[in-house]
Amino acid sequence: MSDSTLKGRIINQIMSNEKYRKLIREILDDTRYHLLFESGKPEIYEGLVAVKNSVFGRMIRLEASSVCQLRCRACSTARGKNRRGVIGWGFLKFDDFRRLIDENPDIRTIEISNWGEIFLNPELERIVRYAFHHNVRLKAANGVNLNTVSPSMLESLVKYRFNYLNVSLDGATHETYKIYRRKGSFHQVIRNVEMINEFKKKYDSNLPKMSWQFVVFGHNEHEIDKAAEKARELGMEFRPKLNHTPQYSPVVNSELVKKKTGIGAASRDEFDKLKRKAYSRPCTQLWDSPQINWDGALLGCCVNKFGSFGNVFDEGLDGALNNEKFTYAKQMIAGLVPPREDIPCLQCKVWKKYNGDERTLPASSTAEYLTHTLEKILTQK
Numbered sequence: 461m462s463d464s465t466l467k468g469r470i471i472n473q474i475m476s477n478e479k480y481r482k483l484i485r486e487i488l489d490d491t492r493y494h495l496l497f498e499s500g501k502p503e504i505y506e507g508l509v510a511v512k513n514s515v516f517g518r519m520i521r522l523e524a525s526s527v528c529q530l531r532c533r534a535c536s537t538a539r540g541k542n543r544r545g546v547i548g549w550g551f552l553k554f555d556d557f558r559r560l561i562d563e564n565p566d567i568r569t570i571e572i573s574n575w576g577e578i579f580l581n582p583e584l585e586r587i588v589r590y591a592f593h594h595n596v597r598l599k600a601a602n603g604v605n606l607n608t609v610s611p612s613m614l615e616s617l618v619k620y621r622f623n624y625l626n627v628s629l630d631g632a633t634h635e636t637y638k639i640y641r642r643k644g645s646f647h648q649v650i651r652n653v654e655m656i657n658e659f660k661k662k663y664d665s666n667l668p669k670m671s672w673q674f675v676v677f678g679h680n681e682h683e684i685d686k687a688a689e690k691a692r693e694l695g696m697e698f699r700p701k702l703n704h705t706p707q708y709s710p711v712v713n714s715e716l717v718k719k720k721t722g723i724g725a726a727s728r729d730e731f732d733k734l735k736r737k738a739y740s741r742p743c744t745q746l747w748d749s750p751q752i753n754w755d756g757a758l759l760g761c762c763v764n765k766f767g768s769f770g771n772v773f774d775e776g777l778d779g780a781l782n783n784e785k786f787t788y789a790k791q792m793i794a795g796l797v798p799p800r801e802d803i804p805c806l807q808c809k810v811w812k813k814y815n816g817d818e819r820t821l822p823a824s825s826t827a828e829y830l831t832h833t834l835e836k837i838l839t840q841k
């Protein structure tokens with residue numbers, strides 16, 4: 461057997477094992493975290509992203525709809541906060557989408573969900589079809605509520621190989637689901653998932669991959685097992701998630717949640733302390749997958765609802781990404797320049813928690829980071 465065949469077989473064996481894939485993902489994530497936030501080496505991460513982009517193509521985030529029909533408690537969209545600010549209330553237009561793709565043929569992946577429900581966009585089918593014909597992978601990993609979707613849209617998701625849907629289902633029964641997802645119907649969402657599965661059979665396709673996102677609250681923690689079982693039946697990956705607003709329906713039985721979710725923590729703060737890094741720190745998106753609003757406003761990350769860095773539809777994608785304000789923001793987040801009043805991040809609780817005066821996590825040195833990574837590899841079971 462030649463060296464290259466042997467190498468290929470070893471790599472395949474490693475990558476086909478979920479345990480190793482998870483370990484590799486974690487190590488890559490830790491490395492990114494360390495380079496950007498702890499050792500102040502954003503230029504190295506930027507170089508790695510450039511290599512990745514040249515091999516796999518570029519990734520951006522582009523909101524298809526900031527409009528939503530549900531009234532989920534603790535959501536800025538449902539409470540009307542976003543409508544009054546930079547996010548606004550609207551849909552990505554097909555013509556803007558087409559122009560962005562035509563002008564940037566290196567874009568290969570677009571995350572299209574964020575503050576609203578993508579399926580309310582009346583031009584979504586055209587967008588999905590155009591993306592397919594231009595070899596652009598669309599995904600909705602931030603989440604969809606999947607309540608209001610036409611059969612023809614569901615069919616298009618399969619026919620045009622929409623890559624991934626993360627379906628928000630915080631309960632295993634309608635009674636529990638509706639406590640948070642007000643105005644939503646658990647039964648309708650399940651029917652829509654089943655219909656997608658039928659189309660997948662018809663087209664003999666494994667896309668879109670689907671996951672069941674279960675935000676863990678005090679009022680639904682008793683249904684984790686039941687939801688995981690139902691997700692398996694429907695061919696969905698079960699993805700429990702820790703609540704970002706702990707004052708709303710906090711977890712009651714922490715031990716149960718830690719055990720049943722496999723996350724090892726019952727709150728984001730607890731996770732941070734245990735793992736010595738943030739449970740979620742979307743600032744990394746400024747470098748690897750910048751967020752753009754439906755009207756072209758450059759937001760940088762999926763959390764920013766405070767202000768814009770420019771406009772991609774007016775300045776062009778590279779023009780906006782290289783403008784002075786956005787470049788300064790990246791340097792500021794990496795701790796290389798002082799905070800500046802016009803950078804929207806100063807209003808963000810992620811900034812306050814991890815960069816500002818309220819910082820709770822100490823930065824680790826490169827030596828500590830390497831020791832931690834080595835430990836992770838050696839203790840991998």
Ligand code: SF4
Pocket residue numbers: 741742743744746760761762763764765793804805806808809810811
């Ligand atoms: S500080 Fe907040 S707004 Fe700024 S990049 Fe990070 S998560 Fe986004």
